[in-house]
Amino acid sequence: MYTLDGGPRGGALVTEAARTHEEVIREIGRWGTCDPSVEALPFLLSPRVQAVVRDLQSTYDIRFESVSALHRIAVDKHLSPLLLGITEGRPVTAAELDALAAATRDDPVQSAFSPLGGVDAPHAVARERIHLLKSLWKPFAAWWRSCFTGDHSASAPMTDLWRLYIPFGQWIVREKRERRSGELFMVGFNGSPGAGKTVLTNALAVVLNHLLDAEAEGQAVARSGDDWYLGKRDRDVLRRRGYDPGPPGIPNRALPGTHDLAWLKRNLLEMERSTRQSAIRMGNFDKKADDQPTGADRYFEVRGKVGVFLFDLWFAGAETDVDPGKLREGLRRRVAENLRAWGSVFARMDALWAFDWPPFEQMVWEREAQERLVEQRRGARGMSHEHLRAFMTYMTERSWDWQTTSPIPPDRTITFRAWRDTNHRMIAVQRGGRAS
Structure with missing residues (x-):
């Protein structure tokens, strides 16, 4: 599928x-x-x-x-x-x-x-x-x-630095200078949970911040759409509208409708207008607490001019021109309704990277690997294997009908399509149907 x-x-x-x-x-x-x-x-x-x-x-x-x-x-x-x-x-x-x-x-x-x-x-x-x-x-x-x-x-x-990150970084800088000189260049990254989007974007930011002229062109910032999740209290209200994975203890985040989209759009505008004196407060969601943090960790603050924004979101670039009326009342209709609101964000992307989507069982295995990494870093898992499988079913099977709506972007919007092995190493990268 x-x-x-x-x-x-x-x-x-x-x-x-x-x-x-x-x-x-x-x-x-x-x-x-x-x-x-x-x-x-x-x-x-x-x-x-x-x-x-x-x-x-x-x-x-x-x-x-x-x-x-x-x-x-x-x-x-x-x-x-x-x-x-x-x-x-x-x-x-x-x-x-x-x-x-x-x-x-x-x-x-x-x-x-x-x-x-x-x-x-x-x-x-x-x-x-x-x-x-x-x-x-x-x-x-x-x-x-x-x-x-x-x-x-x-x-x-x-x-990887030689074969992927340096040439990809050079491509971004070349395109920015040709198409968005002095402006914000935005690259979206689509892929199933656990595909390696966050590692890719953060590695690219290291390369880009070496290639860009920070004073004239600005810095590269890599952030995940996860950082703009609504807080737990606001998402609890959504459970009555179908945003409920089922078993207690499983977070109901991830789907369109569970993000603070107004905050994200405000940050995009702030990045577009940023200068060397700017200070932008972005989302900084804490997945372990399943909530937006408070206190000193409330925001991820970016100071200075932003020239490249690397935005990873598992349904980035998905088709947003959909008709919710084609779907029966329930979660899939709610997702379709909220997916439409992402249209302006996806339209702002200057390029889109799309990982090939694996079968469901591989997605579960890769998401399990993420949980092990969290456990290694923080000393505790986020979700058990059973909860993780229920969460992935909620994200992929119950929320999209894969005809009216799909998290996979259409080829005409894709700049680069990527295939990887089970260890997240690239096998091949090909141009998609999107013209540069």
């Missing part, structure tokens, strides 16, 4: 596809056992490999998780030592520069952020990114450590 594409193949095509898949999988395994070499990159970062991994995913092949993990490990093994050497000041050889330049053109992640006409001078692009990597790695690594208290290897974020 939730996937955006994919489907079975038949006849002789299956045999030919299976043969190609086996060849690629064997080659991935071979490079996974070799010593680090730049010679591995043209294959590992090729559209051919990406196509096979994507096909395994879209056809729900049981090999997908193991093959994508093997590919991820192989990429890190061969790319990370080269990038680490760059950050340590080791000169880049001609062969290494050639490989990095080719990847800017061919890698199904990096190439999505190239100008629509393609990369005219890939070696120049690679040299610019080498320069950025040298200056960005330390602050990026420090941010990563501050966000994750678990045992995360340095190589994983380094390859």
Whole structure:
């Protein structure tokens, strides 16, 4: 129900596809056992490999998780030592520069952020990114450590920094300067709960605040729509209108109608008008308390000019021109009614990133992983497994009919469509139907 594409193949095509898949999988395994070499990159970062991994995913092949993990490990093994050497000041050889330049053109992640006409001078692009990597790695690594208290290897974020965050950040800055020079550039991020939207937006903010001229262009701010949830008392009133997950103790937030939309719209206007002297008080919702905080934590305050706003919301960009009258009285009609009010917010977005939506069971598993991270950071879980499943059913099954309303945005509104593995690493990024 939730996937955006994919489907079975038949006849002789299956045999030919299976043969190609086996060849690629064997080659991935071979490079996974070799010593680090730049010679591995043209294959590992090729559209051919990406196509096979994507096909395994879209056809729900049981090999997908193991093959994508093997590919991820192989990429890190061969790319990370080269990038680490760059950050340590080791000169880049001609062969290494050639490989990095080719990847800017061919890698199904990096190439999505190239100008629509393609990369005219890939070696120049690679040299610019080498320069950025040298200056960005330390602050990026420090941010990563501050966000994750678990045992995360340095190589994983380094390859992500090179393949995703730097080129995506460069794309945003380029588009802002062309289309919103001196103004606020807003990027929305759509994806199922647990998809990795918040990590992506906050990592991008680190990169953008290195690329932007803070005085002239302003800073990058990453915030989640969750921060503007209505307080618990206001949401309790909504239970009588259908906003009730069922079992006691489960929060009724998340759906359209449970946000303080007036506050969010006011903050958007304040960001658009912001100057170096501005102080903007944004929402700062406390999920553990399931309420807007009081006292010193009441607001998330942003001081200074805001040039880029990275806004993650699980139904960002959803179609808002819907007819609630097509739905029977109840929660789905209430959601449709309140979804319409988001139209002006979604229309203000200059670009939209959309994660591919996984099946329901994977969403539950990924949301469970979020709860474990909360437990690791704060010492206590937010919801039990049973409550979490009921909450996810409330969010996805009971609130949308997936025809009149859907949290998945239509292709014409999507700038970038992204596919990831079960460890939140990007498999591929492709342009959507939205013109830049």
